[in-house]
Amino acid sequence: MSVYIDDEFAFGLSRQVAGWLSTGQELSDEKILELQEVETREKAYQRALNFLSYRPRSEAEVRRNLIKHDTPEDCIEETLERLRDLDLVSDQQFAETWVENRSTFRPRGRRALFSELRAKGIHNKTIDVVLQDLDEDDLAYRAAQKKVRQYRGLAWPEFKKKMLGFLARRGFNYSVAAPVIEKVWSENQPDPADKYNT
Structure with a gap:
């Protein structure tokens, strides 16, 4: 008016x-x-x-x-x-929703989620609370499962290198990624024990 x-x-x-x-x-x-x-x-x-x-x-x-x-x-x-x-803005709820959505659609590791939430202005203490029960092993496995088709047919060294790079970019540490890569390899190869002759 x-x-x-x-x-x-x-x-x-x-x-x-x-x-x-x-x-x-x-x-x-x-x-x-x-x-x-x-x-x-x-x-x-x-x-x-x-x-x-x-x-x-x-x-x-x-x-x-x-x-x-x-x-x-x-x-x-x-x-x-x-x-x-009015409960329309809450950093705690925002962080929980962010982690839930990322975990469902684009699994990320603790390091990547922490970085994303800091970029959104969430305080470290809130992030730590939200990420405390995060199952990184499961998230890394789900992320690797989505990517494994692209790497099918590669020899073990190349498969491991590419998958390790992919999981690292998604924020997973080597200690989480390495066992997941072994598991995904063994589930998706005709003879998983024969890593070096593929």
Whole structure:
């Protein structure tokens, strides 16, 4: 809604804020400032809700988005507080959802998940809590199972090298990857014991 003062456009207001006004209402300078402040806060909140509508976000992601749109710091804090109160933003829930989705669709190791969550602005303590029960052996096995078809027909040394590189890029340490590679090799070769004559 557009607000006109003395028949000249003064500023725009969202419907939520404009609902407080009526046509012909006289506005003091203090009331105008109050309306503009409320509008700034409401825009920040609506922008954050829209940003969250695409996928879950960490607090740091929401903050960066609001900063990118030149939102004043006090509005950012108020917006984050409102979102927390409504349970719309929670770094703990975000991290749990992130790990669950990664584990289901693109298995990653602890190292990669830690790095991804840090990039999203999650604190180390929260990450440690979320990753404490992570079964890296199972995740590495599932990741290797998805890749094994591409490496079928390779000799053991080449298979091991390629699979080790793949699992390392997915954030798995050698101590996790090596036994998984042995297992996947033995499950997918006609004569798994004959590693060096393939």
